[in-house]
Amino acid sequence: MSVRDVAEFILRSRGEMTAMKLQKLVYYSQAWSLVWDERPMFAEPIQAWANGPVCRSLYSAHHKQFSVAAGNIIPPDAQPKLDEKAIGTINAVLNFYGDKSAQWLSDLTHMEAPWILARKRAGVKEGEPSEEEILLSDMHEYYSGIQAANTTQQ
Template sequence: MAHIQDVAAYILDKLGPTTAMKLQKLCYYSYGYHLAWEERQLFPERFEAWANGPVSPALYAKHRGRFQLQAGDINGDINVLDEGERESIDLVLASYSDFTANQLSQMTHAEQPWMFARERAGASPMERSAEPLTDEDMFEFFDTMVTAVSHGEEG
């Protein structure tokens, strides 16, 4: 099974230089859509409901203190990703890579997985929270998004 650093390395390889926050959000969207499309985890690492949106502490530990990242900055093995995993990430990059880190962060604030985790934690808007986002909430949200798109509705 791939790990988040493998997905992050793949994204940086495909996208080029990007901010750490944007990388976090692209990993989050890759995970969520992959869960809905393939009905399996993209990687075992969890996301937490931090103030600026979903963040993987495991990935954060790899880029802490860095604003900008580029290919090679995250030590991961892109060769462990299978065809379905690469396809999920590629589709997310095609749809989300033009958004800024702040736009992606704002988008996650309006989405149920992050909002539900913040509610469970009782966290105020800028309060720190280590509350995990659940696969159940993520699957339900992203499956609804996929279904809406496949039926020509706006999500």
């Protein structure tokens, strides 16, 4: 599985969206896969850019596009290579985050530890560029904590 497969599945499920929103939905798919499936969904790193998490290899597929449609990431006649666990996780992410705006998702990532920690490691201020990787271990620890907190509250 690759980040492009995840992005294409999201686009085919939800339709055209801004590149920023697509990046954030891919990020949350990776994060929750680490917690629920106990594995990364894809190998490509995610970086802590000024507007939130961005996977550079996905960015190169939609560079200079404000809005991205299905068929722009992988050819329309190709099927995203995802297993059932990945599809289930992406669908759960889309059910929770899918109706949120790109700005809302970006703002949310700015309040969460994985992006904050990467930005601190890079030593950059708000709005400054950074290519610091968001560590999978930081993502797993943070989102596992959210899941645990939600489980104990119910």
